[in-house]
Structure formats: structure tokens, C-alpha cells
Amino acid sequence: MNQPIGVIDSGVGGLTVAREIMRQLPKEKIVYLGDNQRCPYGPRPVEEVRSYTWQMIRYLLKHHSIKMLVIACNTATAAAYEQIKKELNIPVIGVIRPGARSALKVSRSYHIGVIGTFGTIKSNAYQQALLDINNESVINSLACPEFVPLVEANNFSSPEAYQTVAERLNILKSDAQMDTLILGCTHYPILRPLIQKAMGSAIKLIDSGEETALEVSTVLYHKNLTRKDRSQPVHQFYTTGSAQMMEAIGGQLLGYKPEVRTVRIDME
Numbered sequence: 001m002n003q004p005i006g007v008i009d010s011g012v013g014g015l016t017v018a019r020e021i022m023r024q025l026p027k028e029k030i031v032y033l034g035d036n037q038r039c040p041y042g043p044r045p046v047e048e049v050r051s052y053t054w055q056m057i058r059y060l061l062k063h064h065s066i067k068m069l070v071i072a073c074n075t076a077t078a079a080a081y082e083q084i085k086k087e088l089n090i091p092v093i094g095v096i097r098p099g100a101r102s103a104l105k106v107s108r109s110y111h112i113g114v115i116g117t118f119g120t121i122k123s124n125a126y127q128q129a130l131l132d133i134n135n136e137s138v139i140n141s142l143a144c145p146e147f148v149p150l151v152e153a154n155n156f157s158s159p160e161a162y163q164t165v166a167e168r169l170n171i172l173k174s175d176a177q178m179d180t181l182i183l184g185c186t187h188y189p190i191l192r193p194l195i196q197k198a199m200g201s202a203i204k205l206i207d208s209g210e211e212t213a214l215e216v217s218t219v220l221y222h223k224n225l226t227r228k229d230r231s232q233p234v235h236q237f238y239t240t241g242s243a244q245m246m247e248a249i250g251g252q253l254l255g256y257k258p259e260v261r262t263v264r265i266d267m268e
Helices: 015-024 046-064 074-087 096-106 118-123 125-133 147-152 159-174 188-199 208-222 243-254
Strands: 005-009 030-034 068-071 111-116 138-143 180-183 204-206 236-239 260-262
Touching (some): 005 046, 015 068, 015 208, 015 243, 068 074, 074 118, 074 125, 096 125, 096 180, 096 208, 111 159, 111 188, 118 125, 125 138, 147 159, 159 188, 180 188, 188 204, 243 260
Parallel strands (some): 005 068, 111 138, 180 204, 236 260
């Protein structure tokens, strides 16, 4: 199956998931679409998030005939994953359950923090996923609405950015038993050095990208969907916003500067 894997996100954050899929599955082709123009999704109503997510999906199905969909946005996964999985006839992978599994693998106390957008935290999706796997989990959740704008503005290494991160995360430090923190938004791994510094070296940070890529690999092999073409895949990147901004941030995340095209998806 030489069709590409579609990866969607509210902006540039999903590039952290795409990067891990590329690393683990170097022969697979990725088509990435970020809805940067309408980012962030976190403060938006659930129905609006679902509508925007379906617009991205319809664009990829129509123009790229994807064989698998990866919803790299935690907010979109929380709002629409179950519905999308039921309605599409291709495999659909979200990032929440892989992130929960990864956290429970490394936590010793099962006191786990979750940071995410307002939409993700309000949905209790991580809490449910963690408790489904281990009902002894103790979850401390915190919405961090300031974080995504820092990343989308390409401002994730300044002293001001660290101050914003540290002040917000100070709320979580009251849980002395917490040993693991899930970065419950794919933008947050881009802030990982600042988050680690703010939380301290004893806290393990969980980026769902690695576990999500493992799930992608498992499903591809199980369903015999692996790419048969032996040539090096050429990945494609699209945004509804500024191509230049995604190229700049993508260059830092991917190790090379991707060529990005701006597209319109609201008519799909």
C-alpha cells in the first residue's frame, strides 16, 4: 500500500508526532496538515473542533487518498476520535491512549500529572484513559492555555517563555508524589526544555509521539498496509496559515527545512 499516512493537527505541534513516525518508519510517506489559521483549538467549543477536524480529514481523503489517519492534536482526539473512527473505513490513531500507556509504563507512584489545552483537560479524556488502564492512578490535570501561542509564534526559548511556563506549572508542585507528567498537547514537547527545568529533573515527561508511532507501526503491519515502494518517500506539508512560519519551526523540529504549501480547507 503506497498511499501516504495522513497526520493532522491544529498547528505545528503535530510535527513532533510526524517526526517520530518518520524516525520509526522511514519508508512510509507522510502528508501533514496543520490548521494554523484557526489555532489554538483548545478554547473552542467541541462542535467547532469537530467541524474543523472533519474539514482537514476531507481534504486529505480527497486530495491525497490517505491509507491511515493520525490525529496528532490532543484536543481534536478528545473531541472527535470515537466519531471519526466509526465513520472512516481506514485506520484512525489518536494520541491520548498511547500517551496514557506510556506514562503508566514509567510511573512508579501512579501519581500522574497531565497538562493540556482547556478542551483536552475539560474532556477528562486522559483521566479516563489512565483509569481504564490502571484504576489506581491518581491524576492531577492542569490547562495551560498560554503554551500553544508561544509555540505558534516561534517563541519557545526566550526568558519570557520560561517565566510563562514556570509560573503556570508551579500549581502542580503541590503533589509531592507525582513522578510523571504527560505533555497532553503535541505543541508542548517543543517547550520540553522549559517544562523540564520548571518541574525539576525528578519528573519524567511523557511525549505521546513515540508511543503513537509504535501504534502506527503495529496497525500498518497487522493490516498489511506497509509501503511496498522501495524509493525514498517525499513527505508533503500543508498549512491553512503561514507557510513561512511552519517552514521555520519545521526546520528546527525535523532537522531539515520542509517545503510547505498554504491551502484552503473550509470548502472541503
